[in-house]
C-alpha cells in the first residue's frame with residue numbers, strides 16, 4: 001500500500017520545487033489545503049486567473065496584463081515617467097520595493113534572476129542582451145544597478161558593466177552601505193530611497 005496517494009505525491013513534488021518550500025513545508029501546505037476543500041477550489045481559481053490574465057511585459061520584464069498586446073506593464077505604459085533612466089533589478093519583488101520607496105520615476109529592467117556559475121545561469125538567461133538592446137534603441141542616458149549585495153548580484157553587475165561599455169551610457173550603482181548579502185526586496189523603504197538617492201557612478 002502506498003502511504004501517499006499518487007495524485008498527492010505529484011502535487012508534493014511540484015510544491016516542493018517552489019522557492020522557500022522544501023519537502024516538509026510542501027507536505028504541510030498540501031495537507032492543510034486538503035482539510036479545507038473550499039480553499040483548494042479558491043486556490044485553483046486564482047492560479048487559473050493568474051495564468052490567463054498575467055504575462056511578462058515585453059519591454060521591461062515586469063508583470064503585465066495579458067489583454068495588452070504585446071503585454072506592456074503599468075510602468076512602461078506611464079508616459080509621465082522618465083524613460084531615459086533605467087533601474088536594473090533582479091526580480092519583480094525588487095521593483096515593487098523601489099516603487100514603494102516612491103523616489104524613482106524612471107523605467108525598470110527586470111532581469112528575472114542573476115548570473116550564477118554555480119547554478120549554471122548565464123548572462124543570456126537573465127535578459128542582459130535585452131537590456132543592451134534597450135540602451136541602444138531607447139535613448140537611455142543612465143542605467144542604475146539595483147542588484148543585491150550577494151556574490152551573484154555583484155557578478156551580474158560586473159557583466160552588465162562590460163556589456164554596456166562603449167555605449168555612452170552612465171552606469172550607477174546603489175550607494176554602498178547596503179548590508180552585505182542584502183536583497184533589494186528585503187530593504188526597508190527608507191534605506192532603499194537613501195541608497196537610490198546616494199547612488200554612485202561606476203562607469
Ligand SMILES: [Zn+2]
Nearest residue numbers: 057060073076
Ligand atoms: Zn514594462
